[in-house]
Amino acid sequence: KADWEAEIGERGGRIAVTDAKGRGKWLHVATGDALTPAEVVTGVRAPGGTPVRYHSFPTPPNGILTTETIDETLAILNTLDPQDPIIISTDLGDAAPSAMFGVIACMAVRVRAAGGKLPQDVLPKEPLPIVAKFAPPRELLEDVHEVASIINALGEEIGPQAKLLLDDTMDSAARNRFRNLRTGYLEEVKSGQDKVSRITLVQYLQLLTVAAILISPEEEKDQPHQAFADLMRGGV
Structure with a gap:
């Protein structure tokens, strides 16, 4: 996560990603939007979280x-x-x-x-x-x-x-x-x-x-x- 956030900062809030067909593009990401899988699950399970079930x-x-x-x-x-x-x-x-x-x-x-x-x-x-x-x-x-x-x-x-x-x-x-x-x-x-x-x-x-x-x-x-x-x- 730290490496990803550093890359976002170096590239002015952007990161290179690929879509389902393997085509590259730039994605704008705000500071703090990067979450680890563990953080996503914690947010889902927290009171008032989204109705997503994680297994x-x-x-x-x-x-x-x-x-x-x-x-x-x-x-x-x-x-x-x-x-x-x-x-x-x-x-x-x-x-x-x-x-x-x-x-x-x-x-x-x-x-x-x-x-x-x-x-x-x-x-x-x-x-x-x-x-x-x-x-x-x-x-x-x-x-x-x-x-x-x-x-x-x-x-x-x-x-x-x-x-x-x-x-x-x-x-x-x-x-x-x-x-x-x-x-x-x-x-x-x-x-x-x-x-x-x-x-x-x-x-x-x-x-x-x-x-x-x-x-x-x-x-x-x-x-x-x-x-x-x-x-x-x-x-x-």
Whole structure:
């Protein structure tokens, strides 16, 4: 913060920033406007503060979210209205964990707006014939053993629906916002990054688990967690 304030002073109350597309511009900042994350949270929690809720999650060292983090995230999202804005802030940039939180939030909002069921606007698994003629296949990982295994473990109804929800969210609602872990996995496999691709595959499987939790009946929401745990014990 001190370095930032010094730079603002040296540049006459201005600081160089970039927008979402990476374009640089000057931003005018008044003295005292610079706040650390801790100061922002303190202000939010103070009496009379803004009605913003702040939640912090530890960064997973292996890039894989814990069951507790997933459950807590879903509990928070369940208290929001579909119109409520959600801001995900991280020091990791476009790293997979932050992308996972973004995709989870998108899926949760869509399912809640659909009354807890699979949204009716999800795209089919593959384009219609007339579209497929001019568009490449979506590469949905149907031939990956671990993906087929967890879909089967999730059940003949929930498994395929969960995958539809996840793939559609990553390919549409999350486009240009979050890293697509499915296509990222394919790219890593092609480049021979075995260790990296394994982690990305597990992250994709975990998102598939979350999608299943979202659309499962209340009394069956623990089953997807168990399916993921069983798959991990078997080795991925």
